[in-house]
Amino acid sequence: MNPDLLIMALLAGLANWGFRALPVILMKREQAPGGVMARFLASTGPAAIATLFVASVLPQIYPAPREILPLAMGVMATFAGFWPRKSIVGGTLAGAAGYAATFWFLGLGG
Numbered sequence: 001m002n003p004d005l006l007i008m009a010l011l012a013g014l015a016n017w018g019f020r021a022l023p024v025i026l027m028k029r030e031q032a033p034g035g036v037m038a039r040f041l042a043s044t045g046p047a048a049i050a051t052l053f054v055a056s057v058l059p060q061i062y063p064a065p066r067e068i069l070p071l072a073m074g075v076m077a078t079f080a081g082f083w084p085r086k087s088i089v090g091g092t093l094a095g096a097a098g099y100a101a102t103f104w105f106l107g108l109g110g
Contacts, residue, residue, distance in 0.1 A: 067108055074099030
C-alpha cells in the first residue's frame with residue numbers, strides 16, 4: 001500500500017473525528033446552555049459544510065472542467081433529498097445516489 005495514501009487516510013480520519021467528537025466533548029464542559037462555546041459551535045457547523053463542499057467541487061472544475069453533469073446531479077439530488085424533511089441523512093444519501101447514478105449512466109467508471 002502506498003504510504004502517502006495511508007497518511008492521507010489517517011489525517012482525514014483524524015479531522016473527521018475532530019469535527020464530530022470535539023464539539024460533544026467541549027459542550028459537556030460548558031455550564032451555560034447558550035454560552036460562548038455553544039454559539040461558536042453553532043457558527044462553525046455551516047462553515048465546515050461550506051468548506052467540505054468547496055473541497056469536493058473544486059477538483060471537478062479546476063484547472064480544467066471535467067464531467068460536470070454528475071456533480072450537478074449530485075448537488076440537485078442533495079437539495080431534493082434535504083428539502084422535504086430537512087434531513088441531513090436524506091440529503092446526503094440522495095446526493096451520493098444521484099452522483100453515482102449519473103456517473104454510471106454516462107459510463108464514466110472506465
